[in-house]
Amino acid sequence: MARNEEKAQSMLNRFIAMKQEEKRKPKERRPYLASECRDLAEAHRWRSEILREIGVKVAEIQNEGLGEHRLRDLNDEINKLLRERVHWERRIVELGGPNYTKNSAKMTDLEGNIVDVPNPSGRGPGYRYFGAAKKLPGVRELFEKPPEVKKRRSRYDIYKRIDASYYGYRDDEDGILEKLEGPAEAEVRENAVAEWRRMEQIRREARKAVKSGEVATVGTAASAAEILFEEVEDVVEEERRMEREREERERSKEEFVVHVPLPDEKEIERMVVEKKKMELLSKYTSDMLLEEQAEAKAMLNVQR
Structure with a gap:
């Protein structure tokens, strides 16, 4: 008895499911061309459906154990859906909807850095790789940056970067040299002024001692003798210079010897x-x- 009831219940369930299936509308297929769609809401619905399919396939392509052929097929399918999504987004803009292309995702390498979309042979511009497809043979090289070859600079490039700063003409403009040389310059100036005052004091004392005929102290006498010797040396050097100038003037006034006969005025x-x-x-x-x-x-x- 229970067995028959279960059969009837099972048949009833199947009948109810069949009736509900008949009441449902037939599943619509996405238009092959986006230009065939005339309704903005329908265009949004088909774009959302494409995004869901892309999400499912991107999650599936993360599995590295699928094999090389399956990964390449999945990557081709994802790129096909991406192109179809672009067509629907362009159609949405034509129907007066928002522009989704402004915030499109960038492509990244294995480290997550944003890179330009590679263009391998036979794939056309804009072809992208996702998930484990980036690690396939021949694809990893697309994301590797070529080693930078350091070009040797020529003599022209070296001299092109040489300016006034290279020769030290602008060392005073930054103010660093002035700060370093300021204290040293002040110290040298103070020492020179102190030495000049000391020598002037010794000269005055020496002149006073010479005029009065007094005997100066040992230190003062030695300094005075040194100063007087320097003055005598200056006088002798001045006389020698004047003698040289006088000899040069006399030499220039000597008669010029003529070795060929010259005509006279007549x-x-x-x-x-x-x-x-x-x-x-x-x-x-x-x-x-x-x-x-x-x-x-x-x-x-x-x-x-």
Whole structure:
């Protein structure tokens, strides 16, 4: 009895499920072209469906044990869905909806750094890799940065970076050198002033001792002798300099020796007059007359 009731209940359950299935609308297929959709709400629904499918496949592709062929197929399917999502997002903008492309996700490498989308051969621009597909043979190299080759600088590149700072012309502009040299300069100046005052004091005492005829102390006498010796040396050096200048002036005044005969003033005047005469004759006489005049001078043995 219980067995029959269970059968009837089972048949009733199947009948109820069948009726409910008949009442449901047939499952709609996503339009092949996004341009065929005319409703903004429908476009949002199809975009959401594509995002769910992408999420499922991205979660599945994280498993490295699926095998190389399955990982490559999953990666191709995800890229196909991504292209389809772009078409639907563009259609949403055309229907007056929001622009989702502004906040699109960036592609990252194995370390999580944002990289440019690689373009391997045969895949076209914008092809992306996800999950374990990034570790496949031939794909890992796409995300590895080539080693930087350090280029040797040429002489032109070296000299191009040399400016006034390289030669130390701008060391005073930063203020560091001034801070370091300021105390040393002040100390040297104070020592020089103190030494000058001490020497002036010794000179005054030495002059007073010489005028009064008094005997100075040992230290003062030695200092005075040193100062007087320096003054005598200065005088002798000045006299030597004046003697050299006088010798140079006398040497410059010596007569210049002429090794070739030079014409005197009368000879120069005669040559100038002769030249002017020839210019006048050539201006107012013909060539034939000049030749006759030259022949007559030759016959008369006239030199001028």
